[in-house]
Amino acid sequence: MTNRERLTPEGFQAPCRVADLTAPIGSLWESWYSHSSTAQRLQMFALVRRQGLLYAHQLPPLNTARSTVVTRLIQGEDATPACFDSLPFTPHDTDLDTCQRLAVARILASPDLSLLQGTAGTGKSRVITEVLRQTRARGWRTLVISSPNGLNQCLQRLDPQQVVCLGGSGPPALLLANQMEVLRLQAIATSQRELDAVRQRIAKLPARDDLIRHADEILLKVARLRTALADTSKQMDSLNTTLASEFASLPATLKLRNTHQTVVSEMAQRAEDIRKRLAAIEAERRARAVLLPTLQAQIDARQKGQWWSLAWWIALIGGDPVAKVQTVTHQQDQADKDLASSREQLQSIADQQAKCPAVLDAQLDSLRQSEVESRKNALVARDAQIRSELADAEKQWSELAFGEDIQAISASGVEQLSRKHSAMEADLSSKRDACDRLLLDLQRGDFLGELILKSALVVGASLDEVPAEAGFDLVVIDEAHRLTDRELSLIATRGKRCALIADADFTLSPGIIPGPNALSHSGPLEKEVPARPTSGTRPHQEKAATRTPAPETEPGFRRLWSRFYVDPRGWPTRWQLSEGRLIARLRPPRPEQAGWLHREPVYDRPDVELRIIAPPEEDPFLSEVAFPEQTSLAEAREFIYREFQTLAVEAGGANAGWRQNGSAIVLDFMPNLSGQERAGCVNTSEVNDGFRAGSVSDEDANDQENPILTLEPGIRERLAPGGSAGWVTACLEFDSSSGWDTEKARHWAATRLGVRACGRATNLVRSYRFTEGLASTLDALLYQDVKSTCVQGLRFVPIPKDTGRAIEGGLLKSDSVVSTSHSPRPRLPRGAGLELDLSDRQHLPEPPRLPSDVLSLLPSEGIVNLSEVEAIIDYLTHILSDPNVTDRMDRKGGVGVVVLTPSSAQATLLRAMIAKTPLSANHAGRMEIATPEGFRHRESLIAIISMNRSHASRAVPFAVEPEHLAEMLTRGAEEVVIFADPGALGRRAAWFGSLEFQSEKDGLREQNLLRRLCACWPEVLPADEPLPRPTRSRETGEKADWGERGASPLQTRSEGSSV
Amino acid sequence: MRLEEPISLPGSRILNGWWYELASxxxxxxxxxxxxxxxxxxxxxxAGLSAQEQVYRSVLGILAAYRSSTVNELVERFGLPAGVMTLVLHQLELEGLIIAGSLQPTSDGLQMLTRSDGALxxxxxxxxxxxxxxxxxxxxxxxxxxxxxxxxxxxxxxxxxxxxxxxxxxxxxxxxxxxxxxxxxxxxxxxxxxxxxxxxxxxxxxxxxxxxxxxxxxxxxxxxxxxxxxxxxxxxxxxxxxxxxxxxLASCEEAVWRAAWQLWARLRSLPAAEVDACRLERVAHRLCVHAPASLIDRLRQGKSESLEGKAWLLAGSGRIRAAACLELLPS
Known part of the structure; x- marks a missing residue:
């Protein structure tokens, strides 16, 4: 069980394990056979004849291929890698800095192995992305192995069409492994739909006999309808003719005529009646006309009194004749009127009779028109109905006849239809089978993934999903420092060449390995010289520089790094001006040696002073050479080289590399830095950027302003501005015309400088993530193993709060520190006992502090600290209510504030508790809670760290691996806020060795980091004093012994201080 | 053949550590x-098809069934990137399974479809x-x-x-x-x-x-x-x-456990007679040793881990050995 796999308080830690790499990569035999000679093969066949099979150990070793060189290099075997020159390339990402471009060039050019290391935020992912773009442009197939977060960072800028990513989760633009499964499921769904459709069609397909019968019926019906339609059309055309012949006999016509005849008859009758009446009236009128003279006679007789007369007597007897006359007259008048009226009537009738034929004709015409309209409408309706029926029939046909045009079907077309039916049956069956098969294949196989893998130019994979396929042109292994040699070797076999990318090692060793500043430690010889920027320089790099072999136990990447990386800044030579003299510091003495200084003038140059360290019982050595002030740097360097055969090289860059410049072979200490960059960098060379000093590029090589020294025939040292004395070595040039070739030059450099296989390893040392203050603090804390003098960007919030208030910049903001006069501190710092062990729920404090709904969400194992969670929520509420902070977050984009904790249980608790506050709704996009592993490769504006552990009575570990603590500290770009129990922190810092699940080494590393962290806030946390080593290891199971004093220095300090 | 290769054996504390490490x-x-x-x-x-054959057959099946298929249709149907599908079709062409320049299966391609998986x-x-x-x-x-x-x-x-x-x-x-x-x-x-x-x-x-x-x-x-x-x-x-x-893995016989117990006792210089007199009983992961009081006292004086339930021993002589935690009980 490796460190990463050790049993933690939260149960088995998910191991960072590489997927099964051995099985499917290819056959051992086939691999051997393809590389073996005929003689070797025959030899093996002979063995098979005897044994029936071969034993692997009998297979003769083969000529190592390039990939084998990689494997052997990784495995630490003695393989001599080939030399190569970096290739020029046009970067897609024009914002890459020189160092990053150098890294890309080296990865592309390396024939076997290349290494890249960088501290947090130096752009490793960016380099990988550029490498992928370059390899894609070259048509290389590249495999990238990283964590899911790392893959996202590297691949998100690439065209997703050409990227396949296995494992993890990521932005939707990428085709990730789970999306591959989604793809498969989509394909399954599509095929299933298709299959259903085909099955439906098959189900609808009638039986052949039914089809034919039905088709017959439809065809007959269609024929009938078509005939009817033609008839209707014909009727329409002949409507007028038909009507003309039929009209007279139409009932309506007959009825009309009859009616007319009746009317005429009635009129004649009426005329006759009127005539008869006229005759009668005239007869009566004539009779009355006769009566009137008689009556007139009577009236006369009466008036005359002619009584005699008969008339008188008649008038007397018969009544009044006047009245009678009046009556008769009246009657006559009436008769005249009646006569006139009757005559008018008669005339009227006569007129009507005269008009009758015309009226009849008009009525007949009207009737005719009406009949035409009626018939026409009926025909149109009929036509429409027929057409509708025809359409229905044709529709039935089209459903039945597989798209065969009904017009084309002849009477004998049923046979044709039958054939069509058979073909359709076969077609549907075939489709169904194809869909079935595809579905089956999709359901049972992952061939889609395999297929995609085979075709994608860029394949990203997490460690758990390393594809079985070999033959990639380049394998990029990110986070290589986390893998074992075996894992690295196995992954490397996937490709022809391999690039290992790793985080710079945190300098967490507890003083066992001297820190970089040990080399630049100022002794009593001279005044304190400001330390050179040594960011990125690691202890093992120092060892490489001084040609100390790396320990065997070092893991793969670190060992390779120490073998291939040469840090020119680690060379001890320093030039400086001091006390009016130009000093060349060739070898700094150890502090205890500084008292053994002897000064001697050079015999023939008495103005030059040699400073020799001659400690007792040790060999004396030349430490410094002091020149008169007016001595030029060139003269001084030439003097040292001539007199002592020592190269007094003080290089500015963090990377050294070979290149060809015309006829010269150049060992460049600041490769590829342009003159402009150099000019900009020189003035800032003291900043923590090891690549600030300039380099001599090709076009600058002829820059006459830079001094050029001739060390010996054909070897020139070219200087560039930089360093304390004004100049640093830019490069060494070996002139071909003087007999120098590549091999000779490299050998010379290896002998004089220890520069052996440089060009494979690139160190990125310029961090773009942090603000200057935070960068400086973290650099001192994590990488340089020195006490930070000014803590910037790093804050500490003690939990519980009554142990002090938030500290900023190393200054205590409150004087309400716990006073020892009232509560004397224990001999060792004690934690507040705020942590809760979820695996021991029976002993959770009463009354329960954790809300029951939250408790149900928490895992069954793990340590949580509710007090820290509450304090963090308060802090989050505070900062997220500050518009300045939120504006900064919004401007930066991405995650604004991340809460990190080494415990996944604590992370769960944080999420659950924050979900109960308005924070989660109001600031969901700005805030994230994660474990260090979950937030790897990412950054936020502010990082809040919940250290979680707070045990009351014993020292406890804070993380599974100390790197997790370092990773948490490097996630915030502007500010890092640590919430922790100072007592628990201090106690851990005072405890030597491992605790619980930690290995001895990790225990010491964690202790060292926490000691340095504690030293940032001495007012609250125990001071950073030299600690005595325990006399016995905990590995033996014995308790640590605190040496003669019997207690840790922290105890001593706590007793004597008022912290 | 079985080789008498040296065997690396863990000690009692290691076994005890494993037991607790594997407690979960x-x-x-x-x-x-x-x-x-x-x-x-x-x-x-x-039996069956390789992944590549599966792909070929599936694509061929679709091409045979849907004769008017286009590359886009295939891409949609398989959910594959167009580049991948082009690659597959190119490979099918190379292998003579589809007619070059068209998406029609050749007779060989159709023949491939007719074979059944199980028979392959x-x-x-x-x-x-x-x-x-x-x-x-x-x-x-x-x-x-x-x-x-x-x-x-x-x-x-x-x-x-x-x-x-x-x-x-x-x-x-x-x-x-x-x-x-x-x-x-x-x-x-x-x-x-x-x-x-x-x-x-x-x-x-x-x-x-x-x-x-x-x-x-x-x-x-x-x-x-x-x-x-x-x-x-x-x-x-x-x-x-x-x-x-x-x-x-089958249960060891008592003789094997007794031999292991005797070896354990001999390494601790316990009297052979008392050791032999012990009665052994295997209960789950424990080997209960019913020992005379004098033997237990002797172990107690030696502050033996066996009395704390932390002493483990391995039984047998093969390459797979059963482990048991010693539990001393007064007989």
Missing amino acids: RRPRRLWYAHALIHRVEVLVEV RRPQRRTFAFIDAPSPQFVSLTPAASLPFSPPSGWRFDLAAIETAIARPEEWKTRHGFPLDVGRLLRPPSEPTTMDSPRIPVDRAEQAFLVLVEQVSGQVSAHVTKPESWSIGSEVVWSLPDVGALEE
Whole structure:
């Protein structure tokens, strides 16, 4: 069980394990056979004849291929890698800095192995992305192995069409492994739909006999309808003719005529009646006309009194004749009127009779028109109905006849239809089978993934999903420092060449390995010289520089790094001006040696002073050479080289590399830095950027302003501005015309400088993530193993709060520190006992502090600290209510504030508790809670760290691996806020060795980091004093012994201080 | 053949540590194995299609069924990137399965479709792991669990062990994780030539340091350990349905436990007579020793871990040994 796999308080830690790499990569035999000679093969066949099979150990070793060189290099075997020159390339990402471009060039050019290391935020992912773009442009197939977060960072800028990513989760633009499964499921769904459709069609397909019968019926019906339609059309055309012949006999016509005849008859009758009446009236009128003279006679007789007369007597007897006359007259008048009226009537009738034929004709015409309209409408309706029926029939046909045009079907077309039916049956069956098969294949196989893998130019994979396929042109292994040699070797076999990318090692060793500043430690010889920027320089790099072999136990990447990386800044030579003299510091003495200084003038140059360290019982050595002030740097360097055969090289860059410049072979200490960059960098060379000093590029090589020294025939040292004395070595040039070739030059450099296989390893040392203050603090804390003098960007919030208030910049903001006069501190710092062990729920404090709904969400194992969670929520509420902070977050984009904790249980608790506050709704996009592993490769504006552990009575570990603590500290770009129990922190810092699940080494590393962290806030946390080593290891199971004093220095300090 | 190779054995504290480290797995019994493995790579007949053939056949099937298919339709149907589909079609063209320049299957392509999966047998080199024993037993041990080692002289493997495993019933294969699709072993001819190179079997000697745990469920799972540190991996590298699946895991006889007890006692200079007088009883992971009071007193005076339940011993002489925690009880 490796460190990463050790049993933690939260149960088995998910191991960072590489997927099964051995099985499917290819056959051992086939691999051997393809590389073996005929003689070797025959030899093996002979063995098979005897044994029936071969034993692997009998297979003769083969000529190592390039990939084998990689494997052997990784495995630490003695393989001599080939030399190569970096290739020029046009970067897609024009914002890459020189160092990053150098890294890309080296990865592309390396024939076997290349290494890249960088501290947090130096752009490793960016380099990988550029490498992928370059390899894609070259048509290389590249495999990238990283964590899911790392893959996202590297691949998100690439065209997703050409990227396949296995494992993890990521932005939707990428085709990730789970999306591959989604793809498969989509394909399954599509095929299933298709299959259903085909099955439906098959189900609808009638039986052949039914089809034919039905088709017959439809065809007959269609024929009938078509005939009817033609008839209707014909009727329409002949409507007028038909009507003309039929009209007279139409009932309506007959009825009309009859009616007319009746009317005429009635009129004649009426005329006759009127005539008869006229005759009668005239007869009566004539009779009355006769009566009137008689009556007139009577009236006369009466008036005359002619009584005699008969008339008188008649008038007397018969009544009044006047009245009678009046009556008769009246009657006559009436008769005249009646006569006139009757005559008018008669005339009227006569007129009507005269008009009758015309009226009849008009009525007949009207009737005719009406009949035409009626018939026409009926025909149109009929036509429409027929057409509708025809359409229905044709529709039935089209459903039945597989798209065969009904017009084309002849009477004998049923046979044709039958054939069509058979073909359709076969077609549907075939489709169904194809869909079935595809579905089956999709359901049972992952061939889609395999297929995609085979075709994608860029394949990203997490460690758990390393594809079985070999033959990639380049394998990029990110986070290589986390893998074992075996894992690295196995992954490397996937490709022809391999690039290992790793985080710079945190300098967490507890003083066992001297820190970089040990080399630049100022002794009593001279005044304190400001330390050179040594960011990125690691202890093992120092060892490489001084040609100390790396320990065997070092893991793969670190060992390779120490073998291939040469840090020119680690060379001890320093030039400086001091006390009016130009000093060349060739070898700094150890502090205890500084008292053994002897000064001697050079015999023939008495103005030059040699400073020799001659400690007792040790060999004396030349430490410094002091020149008169007016001595030029060139003269001084030439003097040292001539007199002592020592190269007094003080290089500015963090990377050294070979290149060809015309006829010269150049060992460049600041490769590829342009003159402009150099000019900009020189003035800032003291900043923590090891690549600030300039380099001599090709076009600058002829820059006459830079001094050029001739060390010996054909070897020139070219200087560039930089360093304390004004100049640093830019490069060494070996002139071909003087007999120098590549091999000779490299050998010379290896002998004089220890520069052996440089060009494979690139160190990125310029961090773009942090603000200057935070960068400086973290650099001192994590990488340089020195006490930070000014803590910037790093804050500490003690939990519980009554142990002090938030500290900023190393200054205590409150004087309400716990006073020892009232509560004397224990001999060792004690934690507040705020942590809760979820695996021991029976002993959770009463009354329960954790809300029951939250408790149900928490895992069954793990340590949580509710007090820290509450304090963090308060802090989050505070900062997220500050518009300045939120504006900064919004401007930066991405995650604004991340809460990190080494415990996944604590992370769960944080999420659950924050979900109960308005924070989660109001600031969901700005805030994230994660474990260090979950937030790897990412950054936020502010990082809040919940250290979680707070045990009351014993020292406890804070993380599974100390790197997790370092990773948490490097996630915030502007500010890092640590919430922790100072007592628990201090106690851990005072405890030597491992605790619980930690290995001895990790225990010491964690202790060292926490000691340095504690030293940032001495007012609250125990001071950073030299600690005595325990006399016995905990590995033996014995308790640590605190040496003669019997207690840790922290105890001593706590007793004597008022912290 | 069984080799008398030196065996690396963990000590009592290591065993005790494992027991607590594996506590989350609810162990019932514990074994330690320093197994020598034959990882044999042979040519066998397997049923079914390879992934590539699956793809080809699926695409061909669609092309045959939907004669008017276009590349876009295929892309949509398979959910594949267009580039991938183009690659497949190009490959189909190269293999003469579709007519060049069209999406129509050739007669060969149509013939490929007519074959059924089950009937298809294709040769494939496969690797099988066997525990070195007089009759080697197949183990589905993950490749990462074992490490190559230089075998001693006399390292032999009989291919008949593979044939025996292939001939076993499906139930056995399922229990032991033996692949079901393996049809038969294709041995090399007696006079192999270069044409027979795919048939050459290769046996790679490997060794595995394993901690086997019987869980409450009865399942036996194996974890890798490293003799340098005796740390154990969390991943299960081999599992068996029950202890009966492996002969070596069957219960040790009392004589074996007694021998282990006697050895343990002899190393601690306990009187042989009292040791022999003890009654042994195996209860789960414990070996209960009903010992005379004087023996217990003697151990108590020596502050023996056995009285704290922390003393473990291994029984047997094979490469797989049962472990038990000593529990001393007054007789």
